Amino acid sequence: MKRRDWLLVVVFLFLSILFDQVTKRWASGLTSELSYGYLKFILIHNHGAMLGLFSDLPAVLRIVTLSTSGVFILSIFALVQYLIPRRLMPLRISLSILVGGILGNVLDRILYGYVVDFVAFEVGEWHSPVWNVADMVQWVGYVMMIFALFKYSEQLWPDQNERKTFWVNKKFQIKHSLFFTVIGLFLTLISAVFSYTYLRVTLEEIVGYNPALIAKFTKPFLATFVVLALLFSLILFLVGRLISHRIAGPLYAFERFLKDILEGKGLTKAGAALKLRTNDDFKHLEKLAEQVKEQVSKLNAEKTVHVTEYKEED
Numbered sequence: 001m002k003r004r005d006w007l008l009v010v011v012f013l014f015l016s017i018l019f020d021q022v023t024k025r026w027a028s029g030l031t032s033e034l035s036y037g038y039l040k041f042i043l044i045h046n047h048g049a050m051l052g053l054f055s056d057l058p059a060v061l062r063i064v065t066l067s068t069s070g071v072f073i074l075s076i077f078a079l080v081q082y083l084i085p086r087r088l089m090p091l092r093i094s095l096s097i098l099v100g101g102i103l104g105n106v107l108d109r110i111l112y113g114y115v116v117d118f119v120a121f122e123v124g125e126w127h128s129p130v131w132n133v134a135d136m137v138q139w140v141g142y143v144m145m146i147f148a149l150f151k152y153s154e155q156l157w158p159d160q161n162e163r164k165t166f167w168v169n170k171k172f173q174i175k176h177s178l179f180f181t182v183i184g185l186f187l188t189l190i191s192a193v194f195s196y197t198y199l200r201v202t203l204e205e206i207v208g209y210n211p212a213l214i215a216k217f218t219k220p221f222l223a224t225f226v227v228l229a230l231l232f233s234l235i236l237f238l239v240g241r242l243i244s245h246r247i248a249g250p251l252y253a254f255e256r257f258l259k260d261i262l263e264g265k266g267l268t269k270a271g272a273a274l275k276l277r278t279n280d281d282f283k284h285l286e287k288l289a290e291q292v293k294e295q296v297s298k299l300n301a302e303k304t305v306h307v308t309e310y311k312e313e314d
Contacts, residue, residue, distance in 0.1 A: 005089065009081055009096050016100025016141075017107065020134040024108065027118035027132070038121050044130045046115040070106030072228065073099060079239060091148040098141025104134030167241075169248040176247075177240030184236040188229045196222065250282040257289050261296055 027043055034041040077099045084092055108115040119136075121128040167173055199221060203214050257274045274289035276282070 002086070005086065005092070006081075008089070009092050012093050012096035013077075013100045013103075016097050016134075016137050017104045020101065020104030020132065020137060021107065023133045024104075024116040024118070027116055030118065035122075038123055040120045040122050041118050042120060042130060044117040045112075046117045046130070047113070067106060067110045068228065070103055070110070072232070073102055073106070076235070079235075083239075083242065088148070088152050091145065091152060094141050094144030094148050096141075098138055098145060101134045101137030101139075101141060104137065105132070168245060168252045172248055173241055173244040176244035177237045180236045180240035180243075181233050184233055185229070188232060192222075192225050192229070195225070246277075246281050250276050250280045250285055254282075254285045254289060258292070261292060 027041065030041060030043040077095065080095060081092060084095075105115045115132065115134075117130040117132045117135075119132060120130045196218065200214060200218055203217060207213050253274060253276060273293070274286050276286055
């Protein structure tokens with residue numbers, strides 16, 4: 001993806017977060033409920049996630065889990081942006097808006113330990129949950145993303161752009177994927193040791209040596225960390241397979257092209273040219289393949305021997 005595209009993606013992400021935080025700053029000054037017809041503004045400190053989820057978790061675990069999830073989401077966001085075809089900017093922007101809304105609430109969690117909710121609807125006896133601009137932005141992102149997925153489905157999964165073989169070079173790709181996974185596990189292990197040690201030492205400083213109370217916080221923390229680590233490892237393995245496919249695939253296609261050339265296939269102008277997938281690496285092989293084809297055709301033409309038959313005269 002070009003630098004300009006990344007800039008546009010980051011701008012929409014930043015604007016979504018900024019819009020949310022500015023409105024929350026305004027809402028934090030509310031001292032009483034404001035009513036404009038069906039629209040209500042009432043300040044609520046939501047100690048869970050979206051619409052009160054995770055509110056039953058211990059405070060420390062809730063803050064750590066949701067804050068860590070925010071960083072995890074941001075990492076996945078950057079990875080998905082890298083994998084989306086470059087020309088699908090509407091899909092990229094919708095993803096930026098969606099993630100911006102999610103991170104708006106995560107930022108509240110990191111800064112305050114709760115999310116500022118302040119918008120609600122009231123129609124007769126019906127009351128909507130209290131929400132905020134970040135929640136609204138997320139739904140806008142969802143709608144835009146669904147629309148983009150339907151509109152650009154042929155560009156996302158074009159039949160002529162597919163490589164039917166799941167493992168082009170199985171040994172290389174598995175090795176590549178496992179390398180990604182092992183590196184991720186080592187980094188996760190380092191993070192786990194640091195986080196667990198820091199949490200345990202902090203708890204002992206606050207509550208003293210109380211194994212039962214400390215276990216109440218550390219066991220759920222470790223369980224959550226293990227789940228995240230396994231999920232992260234699976235994602236890394238799949239990403240490794242996808243990235244290795246973009247490396248092994250072009251080499252595999254180029255190898256087949258050379259074999260066809262050596263067997264005398266595809267040397268005519270009408271012969272099939274090497275055509276790689278949109279997001280493949282080594283796109284320069286297409287031009288190189290065409291040059292090889294031209295040179296081999298030229299050499300074959302020069303080596304053609306015209307045999308003239310002479311008849312004996314009576």
